[in-house]
Amino acid sequence: MTYPHWPITIGILGGGQLALMLARSASQLGMATLVLDPAPSCPAGASAKHGQGHWTDAEALADFAKGADVITVENEFVEAESLARLEQLGHTVLPSSGTMRLVQDKLVQKQTLRGAGVPVTEFLAVSSQHDLDEAMRMFGFPIILKKRTLGYDGTGNFTVSTPADIWSGVRRLGGFEAGLYAEKWCPFSKELAVIVTRGRQGQTVLYPVTETRQHEHVCSDVLVPCQITPQEAEAAAQMALRSVEAVSGVGSFGIELFQLPDGNLVLNEMSPRVHNSGHYTLEACDCSQFENHIRAVCGLPLGSTRLRSAAAMVNVLAKSTGTGYPCGMAEAMAIPGASVHFYGKLRASPGRKMGHVTALGASATSALETAKLAAAQISFKE
Incomplete structure (x- = not known):
């Protein structure tokens, strides 16, 4: 694909650490990045032009989009x-609003993937006592x-062990009005993940399968291969690839899977973004x-996913809760073989x-x- 000018300017909705790492990768290719984020300060602001505003604000969204090629x-x-509002204004948005409609509501996501023949955990929409029963x-x-919607890092999940727990879970998650569904417990032996990148013309590359390990519903470790x-x-x-194709995704998507004791797989969750x-x-x-x-959202050739090591x-x-000021960075950086990435968040909170x-x-x-030894050196001022 040929652009009438270079650098290409990429607009990113959201300014967290994922946007930060996207901006750094774009910079490596000589591209510019803009981010729209409601916070006055955000991690991506270190490497991208930060516009403060919310994507639900039509005026802020339109102003932000004027400077972006994609x-x-x-x-x-x-x-x-x-996203649909931007598309109606003539902007290229990837993943598209159609893809996001199928993915961001996890109940709709499960229904879509099941309809495409992808094995998923058993589920049921719940909006009443009858549904809970x-x-x-x-x-x-x-x-x-x-x-x-709006659940991440375990904040949108509640494990119900007995009938007495069920209303505690409903209240913890914001009540039926928040939009809930129930899943059958999946007795997995391993949690796996695959990154799939799909281009504008449907070309795909897949990264190696990783094992992910969780602590209190938050990913703690990733091992590959x-x-x-x-x-x-x-x-x-192949399951990860079918999932991304089922929603016509463009870009890098994170696919989380459960491996069962018999070796079979079921899809746990799909994220329409880098992961x-x-x-x-x-x-x-x-x-x-x-x-x-x-590369994918810009319509450029996709790169090799070869694992070097x-x-x-x-x-x-x-x-704990405190400032985002890190203690022990020098000690972590002194560990041979460790690559330390720090996001620059201003506040720390448990599990963040x-x-x-x-x-x-x-x-x-x-x-x-090696990675654990380096990570253990870092703490945050309370």
Whole structure:
């Protein structure tokens, strides 16, 4: 694809750490980036021009879009209606509003993927006591209650272990009016993830299957390559690819899967954006998920996803509430083989992702040891 000018300017809705890493990858290609974020300060502001405003504000959205050749998102919370408004104004938006309508509501996402023949966890919409009773009858216990939208890092999930817990879960998630659904508990043996990048013409590249590990519903570690058979890895890759194709996605998408004890797979969740499970690609792959996202939405050739080395990524999670000022950065950077990424968030809170550490190694396990050692050096002032 030929552009009438260079640099291409990319507009990103949302200004968090994903936008920061997208902006850095765009800069590497000589491109400019704009971000629209409601906060007065945001991580992406360190590498992109930051416009303060909300995507639900039609005037702020239109002003932001005037300076962009193509517009993308860094999170799934940007309403499809806002993207459709931009499309009606003649802007190129990828992923499109149509894709986001199918993905950002997790109930609709599950319905769409099931309709495309992708195995998913059993689910049921719940909007009344009758629906809750039906979910308990169908699924038994435990049941996972989830918010249909605006849930992330475990904030939109509640595990119901007994009938006595169910109303606690409904209240915790904001009540029926917040939009809820129930899932049957999935007794998985491993949690896997695959990054798929799909271009404007439907061309695709897939990154290696990773194993993800969670702590209190937040991803703590990512290991690659995953210790599964080649046949299982191929099955995971094909399921991820079918999922992105089912929603006509363009860009890098994160696909999270459950591997069952018998080796079969079910899809847990799809994210229409670059994903935490793919941060390792910055150091470990020929072309990162971030650069490939930029290439995809701009209609440029997709880069190689070849894994250069076994790798691991550890999220740097805050343990308490306080400032975003990091202590121990020098000590972390002194660990041989550790690549430290810090996002520049101004406030820390328990479980918040403040940065990550990647390490390469002879095996994913040895790389994990290095990454954990470096991440353990970092804390935040209270």
